[in-house]
Amino acid sequence: MNIEATSALPPREAMEFDVVIVGAGPAGLATAIRLRQLAVEKGQELSVCVLEKGSEPGAHILSGAVMDPRALTELFPDWAERGAPLKQAVTRDEFLFLNETGAKTTPNALLPKCFHNEGSYIISLGEVSRWLAQQAEALEVAIFPGFAAAEVLYDDTGAVMGVATGDMGIHKDGTPGPNFERGMELHAKYTVFAEGSRGHLGRQLISKFKLDAGKDPQAYGIGIKELWQIDPAKHEPGLVVHAAGWPLDNDTYGGAFLYHAEGGKVSIGYVVGLDYKNPWLSPFEEFQRFKTHPAIRKHLEGGKRIAYGARAITAGGILSLPKTVFPGGALVGCEAGYLNVSRIKGSHAAIKTGMLAAEAAFDALVAGRSRDELSAYPEAFENSWLKAELMQAKNFKQWFKKGRTVATLMTGIEQLVLPMLGFRTAPWTIHRTKADHECLEPAATQPKINYPKPDNVLTFDRLSSVFLSSTNHEEDQPSHLTLKDPSIPVSVNLATYGGPEARYCPAGVYEFVGEGADTRLQINAQNCVHCKTCDIKDPTQNIVWVTPQGGGGPNYPAM
Incomplete structure (x- = not known):
C-alpha cells in the first residue's frame, strides 16, 4: 500500500521563513550568507x-577540486583570516595527451587561459562547505541537515511557496512504520534551489515552468573520484595534472585530473x-584503466586509496543555461x-550566483514583494x-x-x-540538438569492450569502492530509484542496448539477474551514491531518482 493513499495521515506542520534554500553546498550556503x-x-x-539531505553539510559534496577564490573573496574578503580551508595553492600545471603507452606534455605557453590555475587552490569542496556552514550559522542561518526536500509547494496563484520534507519511517511497501513521522512544510x-547537478526538484521546476525553452539540451558528465595517500617521495604539493586521450576513443568526450593536495594526498x-x-562503455572501468597508464600510475604506486565517490556534473554551459x-x-x-566546463571549475560560479540571487531576493523583500520573479538576479548575471x-x-x-582533434584545435583558437586578437568571445556559436539519453546506439552496432579484472592495488571493483564512500540507506524504506514501467529495463534496455544501467552506474546499483x-x-538502492547518472543516461528515461529518507546516501569525509 502506498503511503499517499493512506487516509488517516496527520497534517504536516508548517514553519514560516522569509527565504528557504534547498541544499547546503557552496551555492546554497553563499545565498544564505x-x-x-x-x-x-x-x-x-x-x-x-x-x-540539507546529507547527514551534515558537506556529506554529499564531491568535486575535484581546484577553486578560483574570486567569488569567495567577494563574499568574505577576509576568508584567510577566518580559517577557510584553502591552504594548498596551485604551484604548477601539467596537461597531458595520452595514448596507450605514452604521453605528450603541452607546453604551458600553448595552453589556453582556461587550463592555467595560477592563483587557485587545491581544496576539498566538502570541507569548504562545512566551513561555509559554520559562517552561515554564525550569521543566524538555520541549517537542517538530514532533511531532504521531497516536494515543491505552490500557492493558489501557482507560485512556489516553499517545500516539504519527506515523510520518515515508511516501510519498503509504502506503509507507515512504528517510527513514522510526517514531513514538515517550510513556507x-x-x-532558492541549490541541489547541485540534476536536482530532483530543480528538474521538476524546469519542466513545469518550461525554463529550458529555446535552449540547447542540457549536457552532463559523470565524474568519478578517488582520494589517495601517496608515497611522500612522490608528492609535489600544488601540482595540477589534467589529461585527455586514452583510454577513451577520439569520439568520446572525457578527461582526467590529478591534484597533489596538502598532507601527502592526491585527488x-x-x-x-x-x-x-x-552502451558497452563503463565510465567506472575507464577510470580504473586510466590509472594504469605509466604517466599516471607513477604518482600512485606505493600509495593507498582512502576514499571514493561519484557525481554528475552539469556541463552544457551557457547555451544550455x-x-x-x-x-x-x-x-x-x-x-x-x-559550471565552466572548459576550466573544470564550478564552485566559484556557485558562490557568485548564490550571491546574485540573494541580493535580488533581499531587495525584493525590503520592497515588500514576495513570490514574484526575481528578474534582478538574471539581470545582474548578464552584467557580471x-x-x-x-x-x-x-x-x-x-x-x-x-571529435577530440577538432575540439582541441578549436579550443585553442577560441x-x-x-x-590575443581582441575578441572577448568567438563570433560563431555551435549548438547541440540531442539530449544525453538520446545518444546511445543499439548494442549490436557497437564494439564490445572487455575490461581487465581489478588488481586491488591500483584498480578496484565497484563494491569495494562504494564501501569507501560510507554510503548507507535504511534498508526498510521505499526505493528512491523508481521505474515508470518495470518491464522496460528488460524489454527495451537489455534487449536493445545490452542493459547499459549495469555499466553506467558507478556504484553497482543495477544488475540483471535470472535467465530467459x-x-x-535488480535495484540495489542501498549502494546509491546519489550521482544521478541513471536519471540522466537511461535511454528510455524510465528511471527517476527521488529523494530517499533524510540523511541517507554517501558520507564523504573530505571529497
Missing part, C-alpha cells in the same frame, strides 16, 4: 533556513560525457548549470564577470561532438588565439 550579511548591514529582520516568500578523477554512444527565475523562486549553482567568463567557453563542449523469461532488473 549573503542574505544575512545584507540583513545585518541594513538592520533588517530576515529569517533564512537551509535544508517562504522566496525559495584523482575521471569525467566521461554522458553523451557517449557505445535555463531561465533561472520563476514565480517564488530561483535556481543557483549547478542546479542551473553554471561570470557571464563574460562563460561566454568565452560557450562552444567548448559542443566542439567535442566533432580561448588562446581570439583573445525470468530475467529482471
Whole structure:
C-alpha cells in the first residue's frame, strides 16, 4: 500500500521563513550568507533556513577540486583570516595527451587561459562547505541537515511557496512504520534551489515552468573520484595534472585530473560525457584503466586509496543555461548549470550566483514583494564577470561532438588565439540538438569492450569502492530509484542496448539477474551514491531518482 493513499495521515506542520534554500553546498550556503550579511548591514529582520539531505553539510559534496577564490573573496574578503580551508595553492600545471603507452606534455605557453590555475587552490569542496556552514550559522542561518526536500509547494496563484520534507519511517511497501513521522512544510516568500547537478526538484521546476525553452539540451558528465595517500617521495604539493586521450576513443568526450593536495594526498578523477554512444562503455572501468597508464600510475604506486565517490556534473554551459527565475523562486549553482566546463571549475560560479540571487531576493523583500520573479538576479548575471567568463567557453563542449582533434584545435583558437586578437568571445556559436539519453546506439552496432579484472592495488571493483564512500540507506524504506514501467529495463534496455544501467552506474546499483523469461532488473538502492547518472543516461528515461529518507546516501569525509 502506498503511503499517499493512506487516509488517516496527520497534517504536516508548517514553519514560516522569509527565504528557504534547498541544499547546503557552496551555492546554497553563499545565498544564505549573503542574505544575512545584507540583513545585518541594513538592520533588517530576515529569517533564512537551509535544508540539507546529507547527514551534515558537506556529506554529499564531491568535486575535484581546484577553486578560483574570486567569488569567495567577494563574499568574505577576509576568508584567510577566518580559517577557510584553502591552504594548498596551485604551484604548477601539467596537461597531458595520452595514448596507450605514452604521453605528450603541452607546453604551458600553448595552453589556453582556461587550463592555467595560477592563483587557485587545491581544496576539498566538502570541507569548504562545512566551513561555509559554520559562517552561515554564525550569521543566524538555520541549517537542517538530514532533511531532504521531497516536494515543491505552490500557492493558489501557482507560485512556489516553499517545500516539504519527506515523510520518515515508511516501510519498503509504502506503509507507515512504528517510527513514522510526517514531513514538515517550510513556507517562504522566496525559495532558492541549490541541489547541485540534476536536482530532483530543480528538474521538476524546469519542466513545469518550461525554463529550458529555446535552449540547447542540457549536457552532463559523470565524474568519478578517488582520494589517495601517496608515497611522500612522490608528492609535489600544488601540482595540477589534467589529461585527455586514452583510454577513451577520439569520439568520446572525457578527461582526467590529478591534484597533489596538502598532507601527502592526491585527488584523482575521471569525467566521461554522458553523451557517449557505445552502451558497452563503463565510465567506472575507464577510470580504473586510466590509472594504469605509466604517466599516471607513477604518482600512485606505493600509495593507498582512502576514499571514493561519484557525481554528475552539469556541463552544457551557457547555451544550455535555463531561465533561472520563476514565480517564488530561483535556481543557483549547478542546479542551473553554471559550471565552466572548459576550466573544470564550478564552485566559484556557485558562490557568485548564490550571491546574485540573494541580493535580488533581499531587495525584493525590503520592497515588500514576495513570490514574484526575481528578474534582478538574471539581470545582474548578464552584467557580471561570470557571464563574460562563460561566454568565452560557450562552444567548448559542443566542439567535442566533432571529435577530440577538432575540439582541441578549436579550443585553442577560441580561448588562446581570439583573445590575443581582441575578441572577448568567438563570433560563431555551435549548438547541440540531442539530449544525453538520446545518444546511445543499439548494442549490436557497437564494439564490445572487455575490461581487465581489478588488481586491488591500483584498480578496484565497484563494491569495494562504494564501501569507501560510507554510503548507507535504511534498508526498510521505499526505493528512491523508481521505474515508470518495470518491464522496460528488460524489454527495451537489455534487449536493445545490452542493459547499459549495469555499466553506467558507478556504484553497482543495477544488475540483471535470472535467465530467459525470468530475467529482471535488480535495484540495489542501498549502494546509491546519489550521482544521478541513471536519471540522466537511461535511454528510455524510465528511471527517476527521488529523494530517499533524510540523511541517507554517501558520507564523504573530505571529497
